[in-house]
Amino acid sequence: MPYSIMMDSGHGGRDPGAVYKGRQEKDDTLRLALAVGEILQERGVDVEYTRTTDIYETPYEKAMEANASGADLFISIHRNSFPADNEVSGVESLVYDLSGLKLEIAEAIDEELATVGFADLGVEARPNLVVLKRTKMPAVLVEAGFINSDADNALFDQNFDDIALAIAEGILDTLIRNGLVEETRVNGEEEEPPENARPLYRVQAGAFRSGAYAQRLRNELLEQDFPAYIREGDGFQRVQVGEFGTLDQAAEMEKRLKRAGYPTVIVS
Ligand SMILES: [Zn+2]
Known part of the structure; x- marks a missing residue:
């Protein structure tokens, strides 16, 4: 109550x-x-x-x-x-x-x-x-x-x-x-949406038509301990890293990847 x-x-x-x-x-x-x-x-x-x-x-x-x-x-x-x-x-x-x-x-x-x-x-x-x-x-x-x-x-x-x-x-x-x-x-500022509506942020290191390029990049990232994986869709193989509940966490990962020499974008 x-x-x-x-x-x-x-x-x-x-x-x-x-x-x-x-x-x-x-x-x-x-x-x-x-x-x-x-x-x-x-x-x-x-x-x-x-x-x-x-x-x-x-x-x-x-x-x-x-x-x-x-x-x-x-x-x-x-x-x-x-x-x-x-x-x-x-x-x-x-x-x-x-x-x-x-x-x-x-x-x-x-x-x-x-x-x-x-x-x-x-x-x-x-x-x-x-x-x-x-x-x-x-x-x-x-x-x-x-x-x-x-x-x-x-x-x-x-x-x-x-x-x-x-x-x-x-x-x-x-x-x-x-x-x-x-x-x-x-005033709802910073209010958290319900669990199932919460967006996930992923850091994308590359998108390729060719599966071979995507796998090479994923393996390269995995070797450096980045939690990388490939998501397929729309004719692209996207190499992404991590799944984050907040934009801040995704930005932190993006910073690490940039430091390691990978240009990235955050997608959700
Ligand atoms: Zn009075």
Whole structure:
């Protein structure tokens, strides 16, 4: 079963969360939780959301929802606020207590977010927060900057994609390090095709109409320990060397053959 994460957007519906100059925490948290979830999903993690629209649920309901879903990890996205505007800025993560996987993930998220430009205010234990206390799985609440800090809001808006990626990376890196999630390649880059569709690369040292020339070249190569053989087809006898699963391996063989004085081409 793939590892599953419950993404929680703080507040929602009739609970706007913190508000500053008309900006509502519930909107920022929904947007960010969805963006983080999308990246996690792309990396092969199962993602569920406590909400994908502007609805209200109590923190207790959110925790129960996570428990019922059987999610392996709970990530709650919030924005911080401070009694006085523009006094404090930075990110901090909250966990039930300072131990275990949740602490590792919380620290990794803060560190990643610091690379985007946020001050790292560290990880804090908050044993009385309902979503941290009532969830059965490791849970981390991320305060993604202060909503009443103009600097943090500018960072949030201008680097939104990097912030989502930073949170996802902090989570994934920690899960991979702990052997809970396998490292996956992004965007299909270097993705291996299924076994039976994989092309084979051969290095071709010559193609002859005459079988005698082909055999002479093959024997010459075999004497020098090259795994040479003849393939017939289309009226040609092709002297080829090796069968390689990757182009790099074929190129390596081609280099050896060139050094030994044989002009070659790679065929697949
Ligand atoms: Zn909040």
